[in-house]
Amino acid sequence: xxxxxxxxxxxxxxxxxxxxxxxxxxxxxxxxxxxxxxxxxxxxxxxxxxxxxxxxxxxxxxxxxxxxxxxxxxxxxxxxxxxxxxxxxxxxxxxxxxxxxxxxxxxxxxxxxxxxxxxxxxxxxxxxxxxxxxxxxxxxxxxxxxxxxxxxxxxxxxxxxxxxxxxxxxxxxxxxxxxxxxxxxxxxxxxxxxxxxxxxxxxxxxxxxxxxxxxxxxxxxxxxxxxxxxxxxxxxxxxxxxxxxxxxxxxxxxxxxxxxxxxxxxxxxxxxxxxxxxxxxxxxxxxxxxxxxxxxxxxxxxxxxxxxxxxxxx
RNA sequence: AGUCUGGUUCUUGAGUU
Numbered sequence: 418x419x420x421x422x423x424x425x426x427x428x429x430x431x432x433x434x435x436x437x438x439x440x441x442x443x444x445x446x447x448x449x450x451x452x453x454x455x456x457x458x459x460x461x462x463x464x465x466x467x468x469x470x471x472x473x474x475x476x477x478x479x480x481x482x483x484x485x486x487x488x489x490x491x492x493x494x495x496x497x498x499x500x501x502x503x504x505x506x507x508x509x510x511x512x513x514x515x516x517x518x519x520x521x522x523x524x525x526x527x528x529x530x531x532x533x534x535x536x537x538x539x540x541x542x543x544x545x546x547x548x549x550x551x552x553x554x555x556x557x558x559x560x561x562x563x564x565x566x567x568x569x570x571x572x573x574x575x576x577x578x579x580x581x582x583x584x585x586x587x588x589x590x591x592x593x594x595x596x597x598x599x600x601x602x603x604x605x606x607x608x609x610x611x612x613x614x615x616x617x618x619x620x621x622x623x624x625x626x627x628x629x630x631x632x633x634x635x636x637x638x639x640x641x642x643x644x645x646x647x648x649x650x651x652x653x654x655x656x657x658x659x660x661x662x663x664x665x666x667x668x669x670x671x672x673x674x675x676x677x678x679x680x681x682x683x684x685x686x687x688x689x690x691x692x693x694x695x696x697x698x699x700x701x702x703x704x705x706x707x708x709x710x711x712x713x714x715x716x717x718x719x720x721x722x723x724x725x726x727x728x729x730x731x
Numbered sequence: 732a733g734u735c736u737g738g739u740u741c742u743u744g745a746g747u748u
Contacts, residue, residue, distance in 0.1 A: 429735085448735095452735080453735035454734075455735090479735090482735085483736085485735075487736080488736055515738065516736075516737050522738095528747095541737095542738075544737080546738040546739070547738040547739090550739065555747090556748090557748080580739085581740070583739090611740090619741095640741045641741080643742065644741045647741060647742060648741095669741095672742075673742085674742040675743095676742090678742065700742095701743080702743045703742090705745090706742080709744055731744090731745085
């Protein structure tokens with residue numbers, strides 16, 4: 418059963434609905450972990466309706482199943498669904514509370530998140546880390562450091578995620594020197610660590626340091642490339658940005674949007690429009706960027722016609 | 732021993748503690 422579940426879990430991680438469903442139905446027996454893996458798959462692919470249906474078909478629910486539903490709503494549903502379920506659940510643990518808090522943070526409801534955080538019966542490393550990230554995001558240094566104090570007082574050892582959160586937090590709070598100290602102190606680093614320190618230098622306007630970090634990195638992903646591109650764009654280094662963009666091994670939507678912003682911000686609306694038309698997909702960020710570019714140029718006609726043709730507006 | 736849920740990094744603009 419555990420072997421079956423392991424394979425099922427792998428499909429869930431990859432988001433392979435067909436294979437997972439097939440496997441699930443072919444399994445000689447199933448336990449809660451099997452059902453919960455299927456729920457995890459619905460979280461991954463973001464199918465709230467199917468997920469609900471699946472949940473209702475389950476013979477029993479344990480806390481993980483309830484938390485999975487909570488997480489499905491948190492990531493792909495509405496906040497009121499999260500809260501309704503949270504209060505209706507037969508049991509809650511620290512994970513349940515953390516899911517709710519994260520949902521509130523994602524929706525920028527910091528006050529509410531903080532109230533929940535203070536109300537929960539127990540804090541662990543993950544809940545504190547989520548709260549610390551929120552404080553840094555809100556620019557609240559005092560509360561950020563308060564949460565760090567609490568983390569240091571806990572039994573649980575800091576893990577890499579928490580260290581990365583702290584590093585990024587100081588970067589968001591504008592304390593680049595603190596970032597340097599922490600980065601040097603870190604015994605273990607992963608790709609996120611490197612991406613965070615790269616973005617930290619970029620945010621601080623230390624483009625040379627950002628470039629040096631980039632060159633030193635053993636491994637790079639889309640975030641790495643886009644972070645450096647965005648750094649060039651933010652510092653009006655359009656030529657460098659274009660050269661980097663052209664040399665990139667792969668691009669995702671964030672990358673295209675960053676380049677688009679580079680053109681738009683420098684008044685190169687023709688180039689921006691060409692790039693926009695060449696984009697494999699576009700989202701609200703892309704639309705707003707182009708719209709803002711024309712707006713800034715006083716090109717009301719183009720802005721208006723783009724606005725009228727937008728599939729989504731916010 | 733090994734399987735299921737929560738926390739960290741990159742893009743536009745507006746708004747909010």
